[in-house]
Amino acid sequence: VRVHQKGNVHYQRYQRGVPEKPVEIIDSSEKTGTVVRFKPDAEIFEALDFSFDILSTRLRELAFLNKGIRIMITDTRMPTEKKHDFLFKGGVAEFVQYLNRTKTAIHNPPIYFEAERDEVIMEIALEYNDGYNENMFSFVNNINTREGGTHLVGFKSALTRTLNDFAKKSKFSKKMDENLTGDDVREGLTAVVSVKVPNPQFEGQTKGKLGNSEVKGIVESQVNESLNSFFEQNPKVVEAIVEKSLMASKARQAARRAREMTRRKSFLESTGLPGKLADCSERDPSKTEIYIVEGDSAGGSAKQGRNREFQAILALWGKMLNVEKARLDKVLSNDKLQPIISALGASAGVEFNPEKLRYHKIIIMADADVDGSHIRTLLLTFMYRYMTAAIEQGYVYIAMPPLYKMWAGKDIRYAFTDAERDATMAEMRQIHQNINIQRYKGLGEMNPDQLWETTMNPETRSLMRIQMQDAVEAEEIFSCLMGEHVAPRRQFIEENALMVENLDV
Template sequence: MSTTAAKRYDADDITVLEGLEPVRKRPGMYIGGVGMQGLHHLIWEVVDNSVDEAMNGHATEITVTLHNDGRTVTVSDNGRGIPVDRNTKTKKSALETVLTVLHAGGKFDEGNYKTAGGLHGVGASVVNALSKELVAVIKRDGAQYRMAFAKGQPTSKLQKLKGAVRGTGTTITFTPDPTIFPKTDFDTALIRLRLETASFLHRGVKVTYVDESAKTKNTFHHENGIVDYLGKVLKERNARPIHELPFTLRKDDSEARVEVAVQWTESTDEHLRSYVNGIPTGSGGTHENGFRSGLNKAVRNYIDTHSLTPRGVKIATEDIREGMVGILSVFISEPQFQGQTKDKLNNPETQTTVENTVRPAMEQWMNNNRSVADSVIARIIAAARAREASRAASNAISRKGGSKRTMLPGKLSDCVSGGKGDSELFIVEGDSAGGSAKQGRDRNHQAILPLRGKVLNTESATLKKILENKEIQDLVAALGCGIGPNMDLSQLRYDRVVLLADADSDGHHITTLLLTFFYRHMPSLIAAGRLYIAVPPLYRIDIGKETYWAADEPDRERIIADHGGRSKPEITRFKGLGEMMPKTLWETTLNPKTRRMVKVEIDDHLETDRVISDLMGRDASARFRFIMERAEDAEAIDV
């Protein structure tokens, strides 16, 4: 029995966070994190409020300005303007209430907004809470009002500015709080893309983006809405449609407004971008489920009605959607999102609404355009036959079960506990590095598979070419869980799969090629949290009797700054993993107690898909554009 008196736990130990304290204490609960995604979420929250005014017919123009410091943003609209009169419940002006009280806003009353993206009443107050400074300027009733805040607290009273003004609207200027966000510099390309997307989803609304430091101004205005958006997405993905006439749908009733634009292409993957009240839903939700179900039933009904069922092959749902590129935009009165970040829609009734809207419209479109519909059905049947052939080829190169050692690639040095315990497969760049890794590893738990040279770029290769590639065959055989739609994660022979390449630009390229393969053809490996990237050192730094390892140049400079005062550092740059002694490789990269590894996770599927398509696809202009837009950000080029 312990002799130390335990601290008493009573009512005084319960902490009550008041006002906006919960937001500053736990920002991740409200914006999903304090990284770049959370930082930009501040802009989206303010823009969504302006978009809500436009959706409900109160605004026609929205302007977003990124100021010269790159950290301050102004969002303005010509909507009705946030009310400034006194709120009877809070005894504060409505403006102060909206910006300082959680769950306060005008969207809880159905009479104010028919549809809205911000329904929780926390967006504006969260932005205020996480901003170093925020200034609101309101135009209403022929007058202009101003109020300033800092970290969620008012720093000035509501002021009525001198002089009469025309029009109405709201202008919010804010600077994120650097004590909350590690990095407060906004990505101008990301902002521009999001605003252009908003102009597609809300046709007729003029959206302007001003970047003061770049001295650029972009105005987006699309009268054809998501039909124009579909054309842009097809061009970006370099996807060649198999039919000229897209399927389009716009239906507005008391339950919802559903807009769809779809075309089938020669691509081998499905690409659907979905939105609810103008908000991107990267994780999908019930509206996507309803769309896919309606699409599936419409196509199957058409096949049955016209006796087009193929012999010898069964059409699966993924065959119907293969090569399909689509935009789905839904507007509903009370969306239920999964969390404040609004990444997934949960409304169960929306699935039925969308399905019942899409199915009959798609059937009518196919029956009215028989030549187009027949080309789509031919595309679907071809996909089904290719899937069957792919499954046969996959089974031929897949190792089913951990006991069939004869099917493993010869260059694989397996571990004793393959498929059991804490096993790891290191996919290593080159035979030389593979040799050092084999000697330095823990043979009980770590397997090594060396790959020769640059891996095949699977983004630009056909499935047939991918399955014929010897390196890919060896990799799939070592993993043992199959590939593509027939992948069975339960058959994976290792607990973790680790990409291990040199810490230079060539190594990063090889890692990117492997990531592209896993993302496109083994995505469940990433979703399950089983894929990692090892972080080997690029530099060895000897200072006195101490040795330090640096992953890159900034890491090297930090170590020298922290420890270099004692004596002159001796710096050695590794040319590659192959020149490391096995013991060194174990200590720096393989030993679970001392190594550094990064788990591969996907926060934004739409953005990930776009980046991989731009950087690894056939369209070289996308890569050129990416490089030119970011050239000034490159501190050095490793040649």
């Protein structure tokens, strides 16, 4: 550790947290600041490899949350040096614009305010876009509170009450059948709520939730005051937000009617739906799994090859809805998604309850080609938007069917990548002269026994668990790749094209 202070450089070296010798002055300096160099201990840390992308994402986040502070990251491990330089003078307002850059804002710039009350420092920014998803990120002392907390509750309460008050005074008041709900006023909202709290108390399983009860009232009072002041001075902005919220209210009421219709006519009793559920006999969710299979042929093979005791099969076909471009009422009434919602048994959207899931392994099984990748992406988008907790709690998986089958007589082997194929072929050539090879174009080409052995047997299969390490980055990627705007998608492809390992053209 080197500390530049009072004209000198103070130095001290530590080994496992213990100083090797007292602090010493090693040089003179006119700078101020601290330089820390460290090397991870292999006996303490399991993984010693640092991810440049993960670190960059976190440092970018810190630069947004601390406006005016410059943060640089350089990776010198590769022949070509990688470097990012982050400096955001706009703070969380610029953060919101960054998050919304793949969307169309209905007002610009973002609503922004900062204040201090009772030793709580608040910096808040919000901006509405023409989409249907709510994207809110909250922080306490630069820590991402993924589970929210009292600061977020205070913000939401003030926003809902303030917009209801303005709606009742607006030209749209006659269109209000009922009060706007929190979900109504947060449709299409991107917001960042950052607070600095002297003695934060964190709760929740991962300590990602602020528990200080006094913070709710402080934030709520400040947000109410600041929003009222802003809306009084910007009537056109509040009119646009209220109009969007009223449209969301109408859609919510339509979605409620769709849910009631679905409940009256349950999926398991209906006959005209495109996907049919072949359920398992086990009823303990922790022991069961459901394969969501694309295609009638593959669905038939999966039903024959599965273990009926704990494996359920839901076959789907036809064009899947891109939920990134659809409201909740359209999602709930969609004939491709209804079977999934009903089969999983935990509803969707704000009503989604992971405790009601009928299966604790939700496995998406699609062909290993472009069409299969598209189906997987659409299903993952749906689950990210409307069943987020299922991903967060580790219930969502991707099946990994093999790409190749190689055989010589009774010696049959499978490969999941081109590299694995080459290695397996080289190994088999040492034993056999004539080797047959088949590239699977789809799951339907496998018979039930092959599908079981390669893709469904817990003893031999490979599954990829879907994880969400960073909510901000996940939001950015889904909005970019599945949203309306082409330019950000093209930029993403250009920047990541050389990283593609499996290309099917």
